[in-house]
Amino acid sequence: MKLKVVTPDRVVLETEDVEAVYAQTVDGDVGILPRHIPMVTPLAIDVLRFVKQGQKEQIAIMGGILRTNGKEVSVLADAAELATEIDLVRAQQAKERAEARLRQLNSTVDEGRAKLAMTRALTRIRLKQTKP
Ligand code: ATP
Secondary structure (H helix, E strand, O other), X not given: OEEEEEOOOOEEXXXXXXXXXXXXXXXXXXXEOOOOOOEEXXXXXXXXXXXXXOEEEEEEEEEEXXXXXXXXXXXXXXXXXXXXXXXXXXXXXXXXXXXXXXXXXXXXXXXXXXXXXXXXXXXXXHHHHOOO
């Protein structure tokens, strides 16, 4: 299959010969193999895993939409990064900021926004620290 990950800024990944894609949708895990039934589904903020020529690879996806027709898998996301692109210190700082906001919840803090920022930071940290 072909796998393409696009954000408003750039094409983050475009690759062929992908044997399987494993993603976290808002309703749970999905595994996509060639000839998967056509599908469009919203994605959770999480690490997307895929297998290319027998090699496991990963990419962090900050939510978005996944579409497949069984030959191609495309993801449209607000942001996405390969492990090599992630700045770990920046992600740790984002996590600390989110933690501080969630600790001192008051009327000026948008709890939902802080939780999303926390999930993005934790996803980036996890991808940076785990092998595929
Ligand atoms: P921050 O508060 O550090 O900006 P964020 O979660 O609010 O983090 P996003 O809005 O998800 O950031 O992303 C904004 C842009 O910055 C995107 O292009 C994203 O790929 C990039 N980005 C965010 N955090 C990192 C990081 N730790 N390493 C590399 N790129 C990052």
